Amino acid sequence: MRKGVSIPMLDFYMPVKVVSGKGAVVKNAALLRELGRRCLIVTGGSSARLSGALDDAKTALEQEGVAFEVFDKIGPNPLLSACREAGEAARGCGAEFILGIGGGSPLDAAKAVAIYAANEDLAPADIYKRVYNNKPLPLALIGTTAGTGSEVTAVSVLTDDATGRKKSISGPDCYAALALADAKYTRTMPYDVTVSTALDAFSHIAEAWFTPNCRGITTVLAREGLRLLWPAMKRLLEEKTLPDEPGRDRLYFGSLYAGLVINTCGTGFPHPLGYVLTENYGVPHGKACAAFLPAYLERAKKHEPRLLEEFLGVLGEEYAAVAAAVNALTALPRVGMTPEQAAGFAARWQKEPPKNFATSPGGLTALEAADILAGI
Secondary structure, X not given: OHHHOOOOOOOOOOOOEEEEOXXXXXXXXXXXXXXXXXXXXXXXXXXXXXHOHHHHHHHHHHHOOXXXXXXXXXXXXXEHHHHHHHHHHHHHOOOOEEEEEEOHHHHHHHHHHHHHXXXXXXXXXXXXXXXXXXXXXXXXXXXXXXXXXXXXXXXXEEEOOOXXXXXXXXXXHHOOOEEEEOHHHHOOOOHHHHHHHHHHHHHHHHHHHOOOOOOOHXXXXXXXXXXXXXXXXXXXXXXXXXXXXXXXXXXXXHHHHHHHHHHHHOOOOHHHHHHHHHHHHOOOHHHHHHOOHHHHHHHHHHHOHHHHHHHHHHHOOOHHHHHHHHHHHHOOOOOXXXXXXXXXXXXXXOXXXXXXXXXXXXXXXHHHXXXXXXXX
């Protein structure tokens, strides 16, 4: 048993109604109608349209007589200012709920938009204070990538315009009321995006596996997520081609299992360290996190060898093979960060280390984080 627990634990909470399968959006249009008579669709510039998700959403809304407007100004690593602007747009069109469509950035942004829309006086950075007067608008989400699992989590990662830094908000107010899950929307992702998002989902489970809260039903979800993700990732590496339809299904639903896992467990230090690569070197989020997975697993080998053995057993792999595959998929050129640069980046965690550090194997200090950054 894990962590010396002799009785399986059942700590688990996930209030999102998830409806999945082919045609899930149009077939379940009535569920959108239950959220209100008018909505604002929050999305990015292209993925919702190219995937067909935006057209299906419009069809579903029109079918149920729900009026809508589209806000498509959400970029990668969504800015607070864009989310607040979308909140103003929602109030302007009288939206009664928000419908987020896209990858992790639009879905995370939609969670913030729902808060801003209901709280006109909330300044952009005040969302981090987590204090406001009115409940967020109801929220529905449709994913078009297989990575973040944002559809099922109570987390939204946003970028502060003033500092350029990514920072998350989390809590019950960040849950969607409804997630409509259809893997067909992921089929337009190019190979490199497919790889990066798959690495993000895999990182979620790999990091969460070694945290104190990964137990009971969460371990069951983690095992199923790995069972879906790892073979599909190996095929991405070996064949270097886009997945077939079953492969897309495995990656997408694997990412949802991974989302359920981190919703209970959180992540480890690869995520906050990965933000440094994304913010300063333009490395896509999934690859940025995966760049630190080998260092994370090395610490697990030292501090949590039994859990590492269990993890590798689920994958059916030796340690070296997993590290090599992750490195090959990440394919990150050496950044060449100097020790001085690494120390500067790590200074942000000196006074207030993220909880991801404490839950990582053996814990992590800002000084240790600087050493790991300098090795990239």
